Amino acid sequence: MSTPKIPVGVSGRHLHVSREHLDVLFGEGYQLHPIKDLSQPGQFACQEIVDIVGPKGSFKNVRILGPERKKTQIEVALTDAIKLGINPPVRDSGDIAASPGVTIVGPKGSVNLEEGVIAAKRHIHMTPADAQTFGVKDKDIVKVRLGGERGLIFDEVLIRVNDQFSLEMHIDTDEGNAAMAKTGGQVEIIA
């Protein structure tokens, strides 16, 4: 029996916002407008976009992903970080302590974020049943092969297990472009 393949999702820069910051950026009590469900259950892309301004450069029209979170978090590729002029750590989602900030500009106001910008650590979402299939457990670190003309083996890939997850490997645009990976491509765990 061959090893089952895992679909890949390449994440562009995006942000998750807190209730408090949504009030400032879009107005008191503003509600996000979902426009597309993401592969992970309950997660969605929103109609709402903002500008992100760093000490050296900025990006317009960065999309908010919902739902609201406890803390605002911005995920960028390191190529983006160089343009912004910041040096974010490579972290798991939610782990933003002592990360750099930027200014977020919305239609109704702006937020000078103290911390919250990270480069997402490459990871695989899976259910407990998937984990059993692959012989791994939550928080394991594995190697993953992505084949093709610009093939790569990703080391240091974090396994995240939750019965609400859908099987998918998440990488950022630098990692996707380095491997010529596209969302919908497939990878395999090799160790």
Place this chain on the structure above:
Amino acid sequence: MSTPKIPVGVSGRHLHVSREHLDVLFGEGYQLHPIKDLSQPGQFACQEIVDIVGPKGSFKNVRILGPERKKTQIEVALTDAIKLGINPPVRDSGDIAASPGVTIVGPKGSVNLEEGVIAAKRHIHMTPADAQTFGVKDKDIVKVRLGGERGLIFDEVLIRVNDQFSLEMHIDTDEGNAAMAKTGGQVEIIA
């Protein structure tokens, strides 16, 4: 005896220009002004910079690397290509047939390049003596490990052997950022 390490060079977007295009961009008979020797003997960064304009976006201040070449060639990361709105092939330097073009804007004129934009195929420059040390030959394809917090194993790495070369692995900014590699870091051939 452990395997010798190979220094890494991360190449940002840049271009090589032909005599004909240098005449148009900077004026008839214009000579490039070297400002810094590169690691490969005879290659140098120039004072001269140009703008690169694609169908969707542009980059200002892209540096020319000398000396002049027979054909103008622009090397970009795929992240850059997406911003420009073009889809360059991953190729060895010099192999530009049927690659996309862009507009190059210099201080004296502009060139509508028909073809010439590539994403450089990851490669290692070495001398015949180095090749003997590593047990490889010109045009071999090897695997290379780059360790650390965002460790990667690059597959499909081209070996280029010439007695004028200096030992170095060249990757682009997407590949460098995907691995958190910096110029001056080190890699090892593992297969």
